[in-house]
Amino acid sequence: MGYDCEVINTDIGSFCSLSSGIHIGLAEHPTDWVSTSPVFQDVTNSSVKCRYARLKLPEPKRTQIGHDVWIGTNAIIKAGVNVGTGAVIASGAIVTKDVPPYAIVGGCPAKIIKFRFDEDMIKELLQSKWWELSDSDLSKVGKLANKPTEFTSALKAL
Numbered sequence: 463m464g465y466d467c468e469v470i471n472t473d474i475g476s477f478c479s480l481s482s483g484i485h486i487g488l489a490e491h492p493t494d495w496v497s498t499s500p501v502f503q504d505v506t507n508s509s510v511k512c513r514y515a516r517l518k519l520p521e522p523k524r525t526q527i528g529h530d531v532w533i534g535t536n537a538i539i540k541a542g543v544n545v546g547t548g549a550v551i552a553s554g555a556i557v558t559k560d561v562p563p564y565a566i567v568g569g570c571p572a573k574i575i576k577f578r579f580d581e582d583m584i585k586e587l588l589q590s591k592w593w594e595l596s597d598s599d600l601s602k603v604g605k606l607a608n609k610p611t612e613f614t615s616a617l618k619a620l
Contacts (some may be wrong), residue, residue: 463480464480464481464482464483464484464535464608465482466482467483467484467485467486468484468485468488469485469486469487470486470488470489471487471522471523471524471525471526471541471582472487472524472526472527472529473524473526473529474527474531475528475529475530475531475547475593476509476529476530476594477529477530477593478527478529478530478531478532478533479531479532479533480533481532481533481534481535481536481537481538482535483535483536484533484534484537484539485521485538485539486527486533486538486539487522487525487539487540487541487542488538488540488541489519489522489541490522490540490541492519492520495517495614500539500614501513501514501515502514502515502517503515503516503517504517504518504519505519511556512521520612523541523542524541524542525539525540525541525542525544525545526543526544526545528544528545528546528547528548528549528563529546529547529591529593530547530548531545531546531547531548531549531550531551532550532551532603533545533551533553534550534551534553534554534555535553536553536554537551537552537553537554537555537556537557538555538556539551540557540558541556541571543557543558543559543560543561544561545557545560545561546560546561546562546563546564546565547563547564547587547588547593548555548563548564548565548578548584549561549562549565549566549567550565550566550578550588551567551568551572552566552567552569552572552575553568554568554570555567555568555570556569556570556571556572557571558571558572559561559571561574562574563576563584563588564577564579564584564587565577565578565581566578566580568576579610581614583610583611583614587610587612587614590614590617592613592617595620599620602616602620603616603617603620
């Protein structure tokens with residue numbers, strides 16, 4: 463993980479690359495209340511001097527980051543979003559919706575730019591669960607990481 467990151471209420475998979483300045487799973491203000499101000503909320507992390515109520519906020523949504531996800535510098539991922547295994551979040555993207563496995567997303571709000579691989583390769587990689595391999599097995603196939611077809615073939619031979 464890079465510098466100046468804020469990650470709250472989030473599960474992160476193995477082999478992820480998290481750049482600097484990212485924000486994931488941050489709290490939200492209730493937009494269906496009369497006011498979004500914390501002066502009506504039962505929160506302890508606010509510097510509000512006067513409280514008019516201590517209304518309970520809904521339980522925060524958990525954010526899920528899959529395995530082998532790359533999140534670029536200054537990206538924001540909204541609470542409750544699921545980012546699929548192998549996805550890439552472009553620098554500066556604001557992710558408000560779930561991201562499918564191996565998708566590359568960018569923009570504000572983030573949209574799918576393309577997929578890293580075709581459907582068959584994505585299916586093979588997901589089924590392989592290579593991120594669960596032992597260090598020994600990863601050492602055997604790691605030299606093929608730049609050749610996805612050969613990598614998945616070598617996995618089958620383990």
